[in-house]
Amino acid sequence: MVGGGIIGLASAFLLARRGWSVTLFDPAPGKGATWAAAGMVAASAEIAPGEQTNYELQKCALPAWRELRAELRDVIAIELDIHETGTLMVAWDDSDRRLVDQFAQVAEEFGVRPQSVQRSVDPEMFSGLSGRIIEGLFIDGDAWLDPDQAVALLTAANEVLGVDVVAETVLEVFDTGEGVRATTTTRTHEGSVGILATGANPLPNGARTSGVNAVRPVRGMTARVLGLDRSTQPTVRAFVRGRTFYLVSRPGGYCILGATSEERSEPVVEVGEMQRLLRDALDVVPALETANLLETRLGLRPANVDLEPFFEVLAPGRWAWSSGHYRHGVTLAPLAARDALVFGESLV
Numbered sequence: 001m002v003g004g005g006i007i008g009l010a011s012a013f014l015l016a017r018r019g020w021s022v023t024l025f026d027p028a029p030g031k032g033a034t035w036a037a038a039g040m041v042a043a044s045a046e047i048a049p050g051e052q053t054n055y056e057l058q059k060c061a062l063p064a065w066r067e068l069r070a071e072l073r074d075v076i077a078i079e080l081d082i083h084e085t086g087t088l089m090v091a092w093d094d095s096d097r098r099l100v101d102q103f104a105q106v107a108e109e110f111g112v113r114p115q116s117v118q119r120s121v122d123p124e125m126f127s128g129l130s131g132r133i134i135e136g137l138f139i140d141g142d143a144w145l146d147p148d149q150a151v152a153l154l155t156a157a158n159e160v161l162g163v164d165v166v167a168e169t170v171l172e173v174f175d176t177g178e179g180v181r182a183t184t185t186t187r188t189h190e191g192s193v194g195i196l197a198t199g200a201n202p203l204p205n206g207a208r209t210s211g212v213n214a215v216r217p218v219r220g221m222t223a224r225v226l227g228l229d230r231s232t233q234p235t236v237r238a239f240v241r242g243r244t245f246y247l248v249s250r251p252g253g254y255c256i257l258g259a260t261s262e263e264r265s266e267p268v269v270e271v272g273e274m275q276r277l278l279r280d281a282l283d284v285v286p287a288l289e290t291a292n293l294l295e296t297r298l299g300l301r302p303a304n305v306d307l308e309p310f311f312e313v314l315a316p317g318r319w320a321w322s323s324g325h326y327r328h329g330v331t332l333a334p335l336a337a338r339d340a341l342v343f344g345e346s347l348v
């Protein structure tokens, strides 16, 4: 397994759990895009025009996470927390309200019926939000988890299952037709099958892709603050001046504010980018005024040409490339792991 983000870690786990002997290469596991992610598993709130296929896939993600949670529990006796809070979608001004209406229309076409909610009827649901936001849409069935916890539990379970973690970058890969080789600066490792789960990063030399899939990095930043606990309430999604904003609130007052999206790859947080995110956050959720800014996290979303995730078997057939998960890699990780398992089993 080349790459130990959420995709590589979950895939390594499922393979090791089914008896495979797995070596995972990554100089910094869990510190790629996965590090920046808010952890929403929100198939319905992520509905977008033209993304029906992606939605159908994402719909399977929450049940798949529940199954993965059970498998993790069997191995390490620790429960991954999955918070099934749903989503509250709101608008900042009249033109944003039109965007919410458009969302509702597309959602209905996808078979999802968001429920209209009013602050006057359910003030708790709107706690912390600007007084001018008096209505919204409640979308049931969405959830969130903490990607740091998922990474920690998968890492612990992989250790129990004997996954060998090599903290090195793979520079070159080779397919002998009967097996695979992966070369780092210090060694060459041999195996029977290999999976490249390198996110938005360039593939190692020697990876022969078909050219159908091509991943580009889309930079995103989340800000982490402490000081508002609405963890018993739905995740907030807002349209603000045409931009999107979300707030994931964890028990204890830790909140994730997200997310910026730039067609850029430099690992920097620009002041303007940060200013827009915090401005949107404070307009929609003025209760954040006195929250403490803890940190920002930056990641490169792996976006395929058609924005769809993929699992591509590379010629001549013993390496596969699992990527393109874009905004949804945390959501889709258990499904990518199943693809890895099917691929491995097809070769034995």
Ligand SMILES: Cc1cc2nc3c(=O)[nH]c(=O)nc-3n(C[C@H](O)[C@H](O)[C@H](O)COP(=O)(O)OP(=O)(O)OC[C@H]3O[C@@H](n4cnc5c(N)ncnc54)[C@H](O)[C@@H]3O)c2cc1C
Binding pocket: 002, 003, 004, 005, 006, 007, 008, 025, 026, 027, 028, 029, 030, 031, 032, 033, 034, 035, 036, 037, 038, 039, 040, 041, 168, 169, 170, 171, 197, 198, 199, 200, 201, 202, 203, 204, 219, 220, 221, 222, 258, 259, 260, 298, 299, 300, 301, 302, 322, 323, 325, 326, 327, 328, 329, 330, 331, 332
């Ligand atoms: C700001 C932000 C917010 C997000 N929020 C959400 C969300 O709420 N819900 C959701 O579902 N998704 C979210 N995403 C998307 C999600 O984070 C990604 O789709 C997902 O993390 C991709 O996982 P990955 O394992 O493919 O990539 P990564 O996490 O980037 O992991 C790739 C790993 O490969 C390693 N690597 C690369 N090249 C090599 C090599 N040659 N040799 C060895 N190792 C190598 C890297 O070190 C890295 O650890 C968000 C993304 C961002 C940026």
